[in-house]
Amino acid sequence: MYLACEIHRMIHMKTPLVCSALASLLWWGCANPVSWENDIHIPVLDDRVTWADVVPDSLYEPGVDGGPAHFVLVDTLDGWDWTAWSQLPDTTLSIRYDGEGVLTNGVPVQEGLPVALDQDNLPFVEIELNQPEGLELTEARLSGGAIQLEVQHSLQCEVNVLFTFPGVQINGAPMDVPLQLPAATDAVAGSESAVVDMTGAQFDFTQVGGFDSNALEVQVVAVSGPVTAPSGIYIVQPSDSIVMNLTFQSFEVETLAGYFGQLTEGASSDVALLDTVPLPEPSIDLEGTTASLHVTNTIGADLRLFIDTLQFDDNLVEGDLIAGHDIPRAVWVNDAPVPSEWSLDLGSPGSSFLEELEAFPRSLHVAGRMQLNPINTSEFLMDRLDVAYPPTFWYELRVPLKLGVNGLVLRDSFALEGLDDVPNFDGFLHLDFSNTFPVEVTGTVAFDRLDGVLYRDTLVLPAGSAPQDVTGEGTLSIPVNAEMLMPGGDVEVELRVNTFGTQPFTGHEFVRLQGRLEGTQLIEVE
Amino acid sequence: MKALQQILIWTALLWVRAATAQDLVADLTPPAERGAASFEVWANQRTNAFTSGFVHTAQQGGFLSREFLQDMLDAHPVLGGMGGQVGWSKRFSTRPLGDGPWALTGAFGSEVLVSALWRRDLLELGLIGNANHTGRVDVFNGTGMRVGAFNRVSLGIEHKDTRQRVELSLVQRLAGVEWGIPNGSFWVSEGADSMEVNMQAYGVASLDAFPDTSGFAFSQILPAYGVGLSGSLPLTSELFPIQFLVDFQDVGVMWERGGGLIAAVDTGFATTGLAVPFTQYFTEGLGTSDGLTWQDVADGTTGIEPDSLYFVSDSAFGRMLMLPTKIQANLHWWPSPDVQVRATARAGAWMPEPEFTFGVGWIPGKRLAFGVDYRTGGWGGGRPVMWLECRVTKKRILSIEVDDPAGWMWGSEAAANTYGRGVRFSLRRIPGAGWTRFMGLSNRDLRGPAPVAPLKLPQSSSQ
Known part of the structure; x- marks a missing residue:
């Protein structure tokens, strides 16, 4: 309907010019309405449908030298969330300087003098995480996060404490945390807390003697402030203590080194292959088809992929694909990974993958597991991770476009509103089709007008090559006049597609649709 | 206007001084009478494209058949044109000033000129369409129309013996409208699968604002003024009855002041038709089209603003134009006192080509002359012209010239094949005594032949 209106407008584009010309010629005496017929031939429609219009460029490669095009499907599989590995859970560690241990008892505290601590036996921070199992870290660099220090003591004097972490540097500077603790009373401990931004922090977990991972040294210097005991003198008791709680908050790792432990995560995915169009008697020649899974491993750790289920519709893919596949680790050179490429040929003779694909399945279901460090290599501490280089799990499917569809029927129908103001035009909209697809198309247009008249026309568009x-050409002529446009009605379009067996498509095929308006316009000048 | 006022004042003073001098020497100078004067009214319309029969039929209204239009187009020249002139003029000459041969002369009058030109291609496109000539380029170049209403006054001197005359003209264009297509074309390929349109057009009007809803007001008109030279150069043979006369009018320029209306279009496009983004409907915008689509037209997202296609302003710059100059050359020959042969060439007045007239006239008596001419050019082709001169008084001649007489029989079969019509009335006063008169009817002496004196024979004696 809209097209008819626009055609009407286009016809009338010339009308003002014509009318003004004639009116200027007849201006002096043309008192009565005059009309005449104007035969026009003008192009109104030109469209070309190619593979690029229906398939993204990334999904096909045009054929070379007349060879078939390839349907190329390359995409990542997002079953595993690699980013989760870069986030450490919030953890709280507690260190106690006990009056029966490091905190020397029986010694009076005096304002301005250090509180006696056994420096040779200071406790250290030991990292213990439940997941992944066996995690041993030697180095870590953070891109974000914070540490909250909360210190409590029972000494009845004010204490100035300086905590120093020799294994931690924040943007190149050592991590020192001074705290001024109020004096404790008999009922309430003296406490203070501080939060340190750890963005850019570099951890070295190997500086504690006897440990090559997961340990952080903490140095403490405590100096007494004014004594608040009623006697004016306070002597450290065995029951006294200084307790430091370290809480790691929202740690985001930038790099990790050590041994990442063992972890297994499962994932599954469903891919829709053919959506809604039922294909009668489809055929596909899969000779030359390649299908493969790939992993670009940028983690300095071994992986093992278990493909548990590979299923087209209701049919399981059988063969040697269903097994564990070892994926070697990336090699770390100059603080950057050299990825390890791994691929699996899904179309190997030992699998039924391509046979199942020939049946034009509608969906593909994949389920599997990925195991981190399937072999325990904790003794070497050589795992590496840089979150800037995430691993990629992807697949590639290359199918030569040699397809056959016999009797595919596409139907659509819509209501066409009647026009109240019908242009004084009587002619045809000729739709010229040019086809180089090796497909014969038979189209039928039926217009069931509300006045009871049924208009039907058929287009036979031969196959091209x-x-x-070779171009197959056909023309569909649609009447454009008041008789057709005024009553309105229902339009039904039906297309039958037939390839007469499997045909190679080169990717250079196109269908060009050109519309030309030919007819007679009645021009009236009042 | 100020210059004109000064000219008029000086002329009046000179006339007063001359009259005073004549009074003083009245007895010593021969009597001289006033020079020629005339009053003319004319109207004509002519085209080289439309017969009166065609125009009359179209005027009647109704449906114009294809055969009817095709017959007209078959006879239509490549460049069609139509022009019209309606006007009047009053001319006078005084007595010679003082003892000299020069007299004051002048004229004033008004005229409306209409000129329209069009390409046959444009007319064919509009009347019968392009279906029968796809693959051909329809050219619109040269199509345009001009309408102007002029007032003029001229003042100068005329020699009583040679009848040479020169005048300074002041011309006012009261109102004017003009539009044209300097460059335009339309082409549709033979298979109607591609189309190319180019259009350069302009329009100007001597109005300082667009007529609004309150209608047109005369105060909106912007008159233009110009200055030109007019004159006459008659050459009369003393040996042969031949007379050659060159007459020119308003050779000069006109200044159109700024502030008028102007509109211009300069655009073009080539298309094989707009696309319909079928695939976008199925692939969610995958096959986005770079060009204009019908969907863009439907959504109003073409990006083409109508205002950007043309330029309209009510602040046009001033410009200098040529006056509607007229130049005319007449050659008269009287092979005998009763027969007159004349040839006239006329150009200007917005005519697309010169107009030539050849004819013969008969002067059967002292009071009457008439003739038939053949005229071609100007706005149209060949047509007959009939003229009649009648001495209504001793000094006054009434002339009637009818251009294409059959064209006046509007609606009749006789007028069907005519291309226009015209008429000119003039009432001329022949110059008085002391002035050289032109040959022809105006030179005939109404007093009749002088009486023959009795022959005096020599006397003899016989003695």
Whole structure:
């Protein structure tokens, strides 16, 4: 309907010019309405449908030298969330300087003098995480996060404490945390807390003697402030203590080194292959098809992929694909990974993958597991991770476009509103089709007008051939006049597609649709 | 205007001084009478494209058949044109000033000129369409129309013996409208699968604002003024009855002041038709089209603003134009006192080509002359012209010239094949005594032949 209106407008584009010209010629005496017929031929429609219009460029490669095009499907599989590995859970560690241990008892505290601590036996921070199992870290660099220090003591004097972490540097500077603790009373401990931004912090977990991972040294210097005991003198008791709680908050790792432990995560995915169009008697020639899974491993750790289920519709893919596949680790050179490429040929003779694909399945279901460090290599502490280089799990499917569809029927129908103001035009909209697809298309247009008249026309568009430069041509002529446009009605379009067996498509095929308006316009000048 | 006022004042003073001098020497100078004067009214319309029969039929209204239009187009020249002139003029000459041969002369009058030109291609496109000539480029170049209403006054001197005359003209264009297509074309390929349109057009009007809803007001008109030279150069043979006369009018320029209306279009496009983004409907915008689509037209997202296609302003710059100059050359020959042969060439007045007239006239008596001419050019082709001169008084001649007489029989079969019509009335006063008169009817002496004196024979004696 809209097209008819626009055609009407286009016809009338010339009308003002014509009318003004004639009116200027007849201006002096044309008192009565005059009309005449104007035969026009003008192009109104030109469209070309190619593979690029229906398939993204990334999904096909045009054929070379007349060879078939390839349907190329390359995409990542997002079953595993690699980013989760870069986030450490919030953890709280507690260190106690006990009056029966490091905190020397029986010694009076005096304002301005250090509180006696056994420096040779200071406790250290030991990292213990439940997941992944066996995690041993030697180095870590953070891109974000914070540490909250909360210190409590029972000494009845004010204490100035300086905590120093020799294994931690924040943007190149050592991590020192001074705290001024109020004096404790008999009922309430003296406490203070501080939060340190750890963005850019570099951890070295190997500086504690006897440990090559997971340990952080903490140095403490405590100096007494004014004594608040009623006697004016306070002597450290065995029951006294200084307790430091370290809480790691929202740690985000930038790099990790050590041994990442063992972890297994499962994932599954469903891919829709053919959506809604039922294909009668489809055929596909899969000779030359390649299908493969790939992993670009940028983690300095071994992986093992278990493909548990590979299923087209209701049919399981059988063969040697269903097994564990070892994926070697990336090699770390100059603080950057050299990825390890791994691929699995899904179309190997030992699998039924391609046979199942020939049946034009509608969906594909994949389920599997990924195991980190399937072999325990904790003794070497050589795992590496840089979150800037995430691993990629992807697949590639290359199918030569040699397809056959016999009797595919596409139907659509819509209501066409009647026009109240019908242009004074009587002619045809000729739709010229040029086809180089090796497909014969038979189209039928039926217009069931509300006045009871049924208009039907058929288009037969022969198959063409892009390699042989053969174009199938056909024309569909649609009447454009008041008789057709005024009543309105229902339009039903039906297309039957037939390839007469499997045909190679080169990717250079196109269908060109040109519309030309030919008819007679009645021009009236009042 | 100020210059004109000064000219008029000086002329009046000179006339007063001359009259005073004549009074003083009245007895010593021969009597001289006033020079020629005339009053003319004319109207004509002519085209080289439309017969009166065609125009009359179209005027009647109704449906114009294809055969009817095709017959007209078959006879249509490549460049069609139509022009019209309606006007009047009053001319006078005084007595010679003082003892000299020069007299004051002048004229004033008004005229409306209409000129329209069009390409046959444009007319064919509009009347019968392009279906029968796809693959051909329809050219619109040269199509345009001009309408102007002029007032003029001229003042100068005329020699009583040679009848040479020169005048300074002041011309006012009261109102004017003009539009044209300097460059335009339309082409549709033979298979109607591609189309190319180019259009350069302009329009100007001597109005300082667009007529609003309150209608047109005369105060909106912007008159233009110009200055030109007019004159006459008659050459009369003393040996042969031949007379050659060159007459020119308003050779000069006109200044159109700024502030008028102007509109211009300069655009073009080539298309094989707009696309319909079918695939976008199925692939959610995958096959986005770079060009204009019908969907863009439907959504109003073409990006083409109508205002950007043309330029309209009510502040046009001033410009200098040529006056509607007229130049005319007449050659008269009287092979005998009763027969007159004349040839006239006329150009200007917005005519697309010169107009030539050849004819013969008969002067059967002292009071009457008439003739038939053949005229071609100007706005149209060949047509007959009939003229009649009648001495209504001793000094006054009434002339009637009818251009294409059959064209006046509007609606009749006789007028069907005519291309226009015209008429000119003039009432001329022949110059008085002391002035050289032109040959022809105006030179005939109404007093009749002088009486023959009795022959005096020599006397003899016989003695």
